[in-house]
Amino acid sequence: MEARKGFRTFIQIKNKVMEPKQRVKLLDELMTVVQIMDELYRYHPDNPNRFNVEAEYKVLAERKVQIEAELENDSE
Numbered sequence: 001m002e003a004r005k006g007f008r009t010f011i012q013i014k015n016k017v018m019e020p021k022q023r024v025k026l027l028d029e030l031m032t033v034v035q036i037m038d039e040l041y042r043y044h045p046d047n048p049n050r051f052n053v054e055a056e057y058k059v060l061a062e063r064k065v066q067i068e069a070e071l072e073n074d075s076e
């Protein structure tokens with residue numbers, strides 16, 4: 001997975017000499033990019049265990065209706 005390569009790069013960069021502020025900025029940006037890549041990989045077609053967006057959306061839509069009904073009944 002590409003995110004893992006990014007983390008390895010993070011470790012390699014950690015030991016290089018660089019201006020501290022620039023180094024911190026780059027490491028922060030790298031960690032942000034790796035986190036986003038990990039999150040997106042949950043939905044990526046190449047992920048055999050990918051998150052099924054359509055099924056989850058249906059579950060959430062049903063729960064929304066239930067919550068709205070409970071709120072409507074509570075206000076009466």
